[in-house]
Amino acid sequence: MPRLGRPPGQELNAIDPLALRTDADPAAAPPPASRRARRWLVLYPRAIPLVIFLALAAITALSVFAIESNARARERAQMREYAQGLAAALDRSGSGFTSYLRAGAALFASVDEVSPETFDSFVRALKLNAEDTGAEGIGWIPVLEPRDLPGFLARTRARQPDYPAITPTPASNTGRIAPVAMFAPDTPLNRRALGYDMYSDPARAAAMAEAEVTLRPAASGRIMLRRDNSPAAPAFAIYMPVFRLSGSEDRGLSGFVYTPFRAREFLDAAIDREGAGGFGVRLYDGEVSTGHLLVARSISGSARETVEQEVTIADRKLMLVIEHADHQVLSPLSMVTLMFGLALASLLMLLARLLTQQAFEDQARLAFFEEQHSIRNSLTRELNHRVKNTLANVLSILSLTRRRASGLDDFADSLEGRIRALSATHDLLTVTDWGTTPIRAVIEAELQHFREALDDAILLEGPDLELAPNDALSFGLAVHELATNAAKYGALSVPGGQVTIRWSRGDDEAAETTWAEVEWQETGGPPVAQQRRRGFGTELIQKVVAHELRQPVTLEFDPAGVRCVLRVPVRRPADFRIREREIDRRVRKP
Structure with missing residues (x-):
């Protein structure tokens, strides 16, 4: 004998509950849509609540995805805006000192010999504020032939008795020599640069050769300053060539006016002017790779989003990378949306389960009474x-x-x-x-x-x-x-x-x-x-x-x-x- 509680698909499918109402008014019967809905609830008492839950969960997931996508887009826009502002600040710092170097080149080209008095007068007129730009100062580098080196040392030591020997020591086959003759501001650390032959470093020599050819300021690649001599403090320098002219006769290259920049101070000065913005910053010399990294101010954790911005400093391409890492899995709005959606889906699933159970029991009772x-x-x-x-x-x-x-x-x-x-x-x-x-x-x-x-x-x-x-x-x-x-x-x-x-x-x-x-x-x-x-x-x-x-x-x-x-x-x-x-x-x- 069939019993109440038999699994669906047996006695419940055999007898339509509406067929039991033989004495009912046909006009009072539920509409076909309602009948079909109730039949679905009875035939699939577990599947219908699950489908409702999955549908609401999918809608919630799409909503969270949209919120997160908008948040990521807004975040990337902020990062790009910050990268552009920081690149502009770096460009202003580089352009400012490039102007100083051009002015110095014009002044030094008009004199037969750059004396300490002329150099000091030039520096005082510039009123340098190196702390605001990250520059270490400004210096003068004469270009000498090996035969002219003894006379240069004699004249220089006559005015500066403590002027050091040329380093590295020139060899018999050494070509032109470019020792640092003067550097301002005059500090014990900056005096370490005096006497250093710029042509001895390939990165510096390449920048000087480019400036000589283009007749414009040229920035070097990654270098180590003489005062630091530490791989942990990368730097770069900008060189402006000086050609001495006498009438219409070109007497050739006289030397270079240059400014060294410690990469960290150069970047920090720009960040101080632009604001930290809560992002990590990396500055690369050219392509983005570990070997070309100049300085990094990274945030903790791995970067989730990065934005690259190219910066040109004295005709040299630098790459600025802005990074951001969010430790939160989801944004607060996404978390609220997710919790609310799951709670609503669970509630509707429970309600649908109760309705299907009630419909199932009603169907079973009707079938039992008919039986x-x-x-x-x-x-x-x-x-x-x-x-x-x-x-x-x-x-x-x-x-x-x-x-x-x-x-x-x-x-x-x-x-x-x-x-x-x-x-x-x-x-x-x-x-x-x-x-x-x-x-x-x-x-x-x-x-x-x-x-x-x-x-x-x-x-x-x-x-x-x-x-x-x-x-x-x-x-x-x-x-x-x-x-x-x-x-x-x-x-x-x-x-x-x-x-x-x-x-x-x-x-x-x-x-x-x-x-x-x-x-x-x-x-x-x-x-x-x-x-x-x-x-x-x-x-x-x-x-x-x-x-x-x-x-x-x-x-x-x-x-x-x-x-x-x-x-x-x-x-x-x-x-x-x-x-x-x-x-x-x-x-x-x-």
Whole structure:
């Protein structure tokens, strides 16, 4: 029997709950869309809430992605704006000192020899503020031939007795020499640069050669200042060539005015003017690689976003890299959106789950009530059929008993015994819930009173076979009549008499039928009279029982004892279980 709580797809799919409302107004039925929605809820009670949750989660994820994308775009715009501002600040610093160098070159080109007085006068006129630009100062580098070096040292040491020797020491094959002759501001650290031959360093020599060719200020690559001489303090320098002119005659390169920059101070000065901005900054000489890094002011952690900005300082390309690392996985707005979206999705999933569960339970209840209604109808029809059969049997017994009775007492006794036989079989069927009943149990129920007094006189022998309810009633009535006749006139009426009841199973494969063949044999009783009146028992067995069982009945009155052979059908449960068959048909109805 189907039960409430059966998984969906069985009884719930079999019966449409709207079909149960046979007495309802068709206009009051839900619209088709509502019906379809409820059917979806019932058919997929777990999938629908999950789909709702996933849909809202996807919408939330898209919202968070949009918020994060906008935040990243805004962040990149801020980084690019900061990079442009910082590049402009660096360019202004470089351009300012380039102007100083151009002015110095113009002044020094107009004199025959750059003396300390001329250099000091020039520096004082410039009013240098190196701290605001990151420059170390400004210096003068004469360009000498090796043969001119002794005279240069003699003149210079005459004015500056502490002027050092040229370093590195020139060799016999050394070409031009460019020693630092003067440098301002005059500090103990800056004096370390005096006497250093600029042509001895390839990076410096390359910048000086470029300036000589282009006649414009030229910046060097990554160098180490003489005062620091440490790889941890990279620097660069800008050189402006000075050509001494006398009338229209070009007397060639006289020297260079130059300014060295420590990369960190140069960048810090620009950052101080532009503002830190909360970003990391890296400055590279040309391409972005570790070997070309000039200075880095990185933020902690790995950079998540970077923006590159090219900067030109004295015709040399530098690369400014702005980086930003956000330690937060998501922005606050994204976190709020994500938490709210997930909470809403969970709430709607729970609500949808409750609705689907309620719809599922309502559907199950409707199906259960319809099933119970069907069962009641089936039971009512079955009860009516069985009551009619029983009343027909009673009427037949009553009619035959009345015709064969010799008096009122005989009629009452015969009728009572036969009614009791029906009652005994009914009690047995009730115990088995009107299912199949063992054939041995039917015989023992009808012979119970006789076996209590004559136990040894009755022998039962046969296999276990089950009878249908109606067949058991008819067979029990036949056994009662045979036993009553044997007790009155046959083997059970005298001592030493015996009744043997044997049964066996028979099959007809062609007709697909099975029966129990029961043989009643009396022995040891009084001789059976050949001339006798046909009684009610004979009529009942040969007419009523044979008709109900739809099988032939053999009844022989042999002088040695009565012999009766009956065939009782052994039916399949599906042939007589009207209730189960009807319910099964309705449940499996598409």
